[in-house]
Each structure stands twice: as structure tokens, then as C-alpha cells.
């Protein structure tokens with residue numbers, strides 16, 4: 001009999017965010033201005049678990065919901081009780097607050113151990129089920145970190161399950177398709193990416209849920225060693241509003257105007273309008289290489305930089321050239337001269353910072369390569385471009401760690417893309433990606449050489465592997481970065497550190513994060529954001545073989561079926577027309593996308609290719625090979641048409657390098673309208689035939 005522990009979290013309702021939800025000074029979210037709700041994917045995970053219990057054939061199985069949060073998180077436990085849970089546990093303690101993902105996963109894992117001992121009587125036949133990620137953090141790191149702490153298999157990005165031959169097979173999202181896997185042993189952690197069959201509460205069950213006592217534990221009850229701000233391995237140094245989209249976001253009211261805009265956009269020399277330009281930021285220089293040793297122009301925030309400018313000016317005015325000789329009288333003089341700019345403690349910290357010249361971390365800058373069937377994932381090359389830039393700033397080498405079987409031929413390509421050293425771990429057991437085996441290989445290689453920075457692609461594979469490796473090595477990890485820069489945080493004693501910038505709260509804010517208490521700084525970076533360098537086959541590099549002992553026990557998952565897209569698609573075409581779930585059915589996709597492609601091709605005299613969202617592919621409208629996005633293909637045409645596509649981040653990642661994006665959607669509030677250049681509100685059935693006619697007659 002399997003039991004189930006479901007992790008649920010209370011989150012702010014980010015769908016209702018308005019500008020006044022943020023503190024204008026700090027840019028941080030004022031939680032009380034937003035309603036709190038259960039994280040939607042956790043609600044889906046609860047429904048998914050209920051389904052597992054049903055098909056698993058044992059109605060006696062228990063579902064235990066666990067949450068960590070403030071006392072008011074009780075509400076999500078009542079929600080769980082009223083739908084499916086039999087027992088609920090609230091882990092609440094001030095000491096647990098302010099935690100990053102490591103300091104969240106650790107106490108949750110210890111609470112799970114206590115549930116297993118106290119409630120499940122040490123049985124081993126259970127699943128831990130949770131949403132893929134929460135909307136406030138958006139990291140997807142906590143579940144794999146829990147799996148790592150408990151040494152359990154982890155199956156992430158699950159969209160369905162089947163109970164056959166007395167065990168569960170789980171269908172999950174992978175790059176280029178989908179895969180069905182089973183855990184080789186239980187317990188196991190499952191993360192749910194989509195389950196669209198919500199549970200509803202009956203009156204009777206709601207009454208029962210409101211009366212039922214829940215179990216409440218504090219930090220002392222679970223005795224987790226890594227908790228709260230102190231246990232965290234990352235710290236937020238700045239929160240700020242996201243920059244305005246570089247896209248035009250212009251609504252068009254009639255097809256005639258749209259047809260004209262299509263022709264004009266195609267013929268204009270419109271170089272990558274949507275791309276953020278990061279080339280403005282000056283390249284970091286280590287303090288010892290700066291012309292002026294008081295130069296602190298590479299601080300992580302503008303405020304810090306300005307404070308240092310004031311301080312250095314005062315030092316120069318007072319004729320102070322040797323920081324180590326500053327006495328109390330000098331301090332008084334500086335404070336008097338600087339007026340209200342900083343108080344005594346700040347001055348001491350800044351002076352200490354000014355003495356620092358040595359970088360806080362040593363070692364190379366690494367990328368963990370992702371590959372399948374002998375092909376390196378494009379995001380790996382983009383990351384090598386970034387690693388090259390960071391390594392040059394830090395006067396060190398760029399390395400690539402790659403694990404697999406018969407992969408040595410890939411080294412040449414990685415070197416040509418900008419890497420200096422390729423660290424290869426080969427073993428037959430690494431022929432296909434298994435999270436536990438790959439974690440072992442990559443973590444072992446990292447802990448042998450200790451690079452100062454390790455970058456992974458924020459693909460399903462990277463977002464699974466990185467949390468496991470970083471947790472195992474006791475290092476901080478920042479998810480899904482869109483900006484990576486070397487800067488100083490001198491006042492806090494950090495020189496030449498990696499500042500990791502990422503969107504948070506569903507893209508409503510940006511946060512800049514630094515790593516602390518770690519030997520290596522780790523981040524996953526969003527595909528399509530960093531730039532690949534031009535291939536240089538004349539580059540020389542070194543191949544370093546890393547040996548590791550793996551056995552069958554290191555393989556945690558059994559792969560039952562893999563479905564990958566096959567067929568010929570020319571995504572290098574100048575124009576791509578994608579259909580989404582809004583196309584309604586395969587016939588509509590064939591008819592409308594087909595006719596639109598033909599008329600565009602004639603009008604613009606170019607090849608036009610068909611694309612699709614993942615949802616359209618899953619609905620069977622078109623084959624997998626046409627999928628655009630994070631787990632499909634990333635494209636960069638001149639014109640991209642999104643027909644009946646909502647604009648989910650995983651889709652938009654794949655079209656970031658497009659020159660002009662045009663959307664047709666029946667929902668006036670479709671998120672894609674804030675991420676495109678031109679849009680028209682209406683159904684594809686109405687708009688597309690008229691647009692085709694317009695293109696043909698104009």
C-alpha cells in the first residue's frame with residue numbers, strides 16, 4: 001500500500017498584482033496587499049495524488065499534506081483536508097523564516113522524516129508529491145533538493161500517470177518530447193507540471209475540514225540543521241521592477257492594417273527589436289588591475305557605488321592615502337566631511353571594504369554541458385559564451401563539465417565555442433540522463449576541481465540536476481537567471497563575485513542575488529538570453545578525464561518510453577507561423593495555419609515554416625518536431641506569428657530572438673499581448689481567413 005505526502009504552499013496571488021503592491025523605496029512586495037492562495041501547481045499536485053490513490057487500487061492509502069509557513073498557512077491545510085488529505089501538518093516557526101531554497105528543503109525533508117516515523121510508522125512505500133514550483137519563487141529547486149537530502153529518486157515535470165503491473169509510470173516533460181519513467185525504488189519524489197482536473201470540496205467535507213485538528217510542529221520538533229536566513233546559501237541584494245518590454249505591444253484593430261504591418265515589418269531592417277541590450281554594462285576589472293586603487297566603480301548597486309564615490313572624494317580631500325593607517329581622529333574627520341551620507345558603522349564597513357583587493361572566490365568558471373544523442377544543447381553554447389566573458393573578467397579559465405558515454409568527440413565543439421578545459425566523466429551507465437547518476441558524476445567532478453562559478457542551462461534537465469548537485473556540495477543556487485555579472489559587494493567583504501539577476505513573482509519583479517557560505521557560486525540561466533560566440537575551430541583547449549565509480553544502484557529511474565519529435569522542419573526560415581491550443585483541433589490547425597503559411601509565402605516570397613506551442617503538440621494538432629520553446633526549438637525569425645497562444649514563459653523563451661512578433665488571440669488580456677509587437681483581439685477562425693484574403697488581394 002502506497003501512502004502519499006503532498007507538499008502545499010501558501011503564496012501571494014500574483015495574478016492580482018498591481019503597482020501599489022510594491023514598496024516604492026525598496027521595490028519589495030508588500031504581502032498584506034495581496035490575497036493569499038494555495039500555490040496553483042500544489043493544488044494540482046493534490047488532485048494528482050488523489051488520482052494516484054484512486055488508480056493505485058488502495059482506498060486505505062493515506063494522503064498527508066505538509067506545509068511550512070506562518071500560522072495563517074493553516075488555510076492551505078484546510079483546503080487540502082476539504083479536498084483529499086486525511087491528515088495535515090503545519091510546520092511553523094519564526095526561526096524558519098527568510099529561508100532560500102536550501103533552507104526550505106532541509107526543514108521540509110526533516111519534517112517528512114518525522115511524518116514517516118510518527119504517522120506512517122516508518123513504512124517505505126510512499127510518494128512525496130508536490131507542484132513543480134511555486135509562483136512566488138519560480139525556482140523548481142526545493143523538490144529535487146528534498147530528494148537529495150533524503151537520498152530518493154526524483155521524477156520532475158510530470159504531466160500524467162498510469163498504474164500498470166502494480167506500479168506507477170509517470171509521463172514527464174523532457175527537451176524535445178516526453179518520457180514515461182518509473183522510480184526504481186520507493187519512496188520517490190514526484191513534481192507535477194500540469195494536472196488540469198481540479199478537486200472540488202463538498203459542504204460536508206468542508207465542515208469536517210474546518211473542525212479537524214491539525215498537527216503543528218516547530219523547528220525544535222524536527223531538528224533540521226539548515227534553517228532560516230542563517231542556513232541560506234543565497235541572499236537578495238536588490239529588488240527592482242522589470243524594465244519595460246522592448247516590444248511595441250501595439251493593438252491593431254483591423255486586418256487591413258495588420259496585413260500592411262506584416263509586409264512592412266518583413267521588408268524593414270529591424271535588427272532584434274525585442275532583445276535586451278546588456279552591452280552597456282562595463283566589463284568588470286579586478287581591483288588589483290584598476291588604475292586607481294580606491295576605484296570602487298564595480299559595486300553591485302548604484303547606491304553602494306555612489307557611497308564609495310563620496311567616501312573616496314573625502315579621503316582625497318583629507319589627503320588620506322593609506323587606509324590601514326586611519327585612526328579615530330581621521331574617522332571623525334571623514335564623518336564630519338561626509339555629513340549625513342553615512343554613519344559610523346557604515347564608514348567602518350566601507351573602509352574595511354576598501355582594503356580588500358583579493359577576489360572572494362578562486363578557480364575556473366564552468367558550464368555543465370547538456371546533450372542527447374550526440375548533440376549538444378544550444379543553451380550549453382550560449383552559456384560557454386557567458387562563461388568566457390566572466391572568466392576573462394576574473395583572469396581565469398572557462399571550463400566545461402560533461403558527463404555521458406562516448407562523449408569525447410564533443411570536446412572539440414565545446415572548445416571551438418570558447419571553453420579552455422573540458423572535464424569529461426564517461427561511463428556506460430551515463431548513456432542516458434539519470435538524475436542521481438549524473439548528480440554523482442558532476443558533483444564529484446566539481447568537488448575535485450572547485451570552480452568558482454558553475455552555470456547550468458535552465459532546461460528541465462538543468463533545473464533538475466543543478467539543485468541536486470548544489471545541495472549535495474553545500475553551495476547556493478539561483479534559478480533561471482537572465483543576467484550574470486561580476487561585481488563587488490565591498491562593504492560586506494565580497495570582491496569579484498557573481499551577481500545573479502532573475503525574474504521573480506511571475507516576472508513582476510527582478511531580483512539580484514549573491515551566493516554566501518559556499519565554495520562555488522551556482523546558477524541556472526535561461527536559454528536564449530546569453531549569446532553564443534562565433535565558432536572558432538582554431539581555438540586550443542585541454543581535455544581532462546575524470547574517473548568515477550558508478551554501479552546499477554546509482555540509476556534511480558527506469559525509462560519505460562521516450563517520445564521525441566522526428567521529421568524535417570526548417571526553423572531557420574525567415575517567417576514562422578505557430579498555432580497554439582486556441583486552434584481548437586487538428587483540422588483547424590491544418591486549415592488555418594496551412595492557408596496562412598501559403599499566403600505569407602506567396603506575398604513575401606519566402607519559405608514559411610509551421611510551429612506550435614507545447615499544448616498544441618500535446619493535443620495532437622501537429623507533430624512534436626514543430627514545437628517552439630524551452631523544451632522545443634528556440635528560433636529567431638524575422639516574423640513570428642502566435643495564433644491562439646497564451647504567451648507562457650516556456651513558449652516565449654523560444655522566440656526571444658525574433659525580430660517581430662505578431663499575436664492573434666481571442667482573450668483581450670492574453671499575456672502574449674505584453675510580449676509581442678502587434679496584436680489583434682479575435683478568434684483565429686474569424687481573423688485568419690480575412691487576413692489571408694487581405695494578403696492575397698492587397
Ligand SMILES: Cc1cc2nc3c(=O)[nH]c(=O)nc-3n(C[C@H](O)[C@H](O)[C@H](O)COP(=O)(O)OP(=O)(O)OC[C@H]3O[C@@H](n4cnc5c(N)ncnc54)[C@H](O)[C@@H]3O)c2cc1C
Pocket residue numbers: 132157173193460579580581582583584612613614615616627628629630631632633643644645646647648649650651654664665666667670682683684685
Ligand atoms: C518544463 C516545461 C517546459 C515547457 N516547454 C514548453 C515549450 O517548449 N513550448 C511551449 O509552447 N510550452 C511549453 N510548456 C508549456 C507552457 O507552460 C504552456 O502550457 C503552453 O505554452 C501553453 O500553450 P498554449 O498557449 O497553446 O495554450 P494555452 O495556454 O491553453 O493558451 C491558449 C490560448 O488560446 C487562446 N484562444 C482560445 N481559443 C481561441 C480562438 N478560437 N482564437 C484565438 N485564440 C484562442 C486563449 O485565449 C489562450 O490564450 C512547458 C511547460 C513546462 C512545465
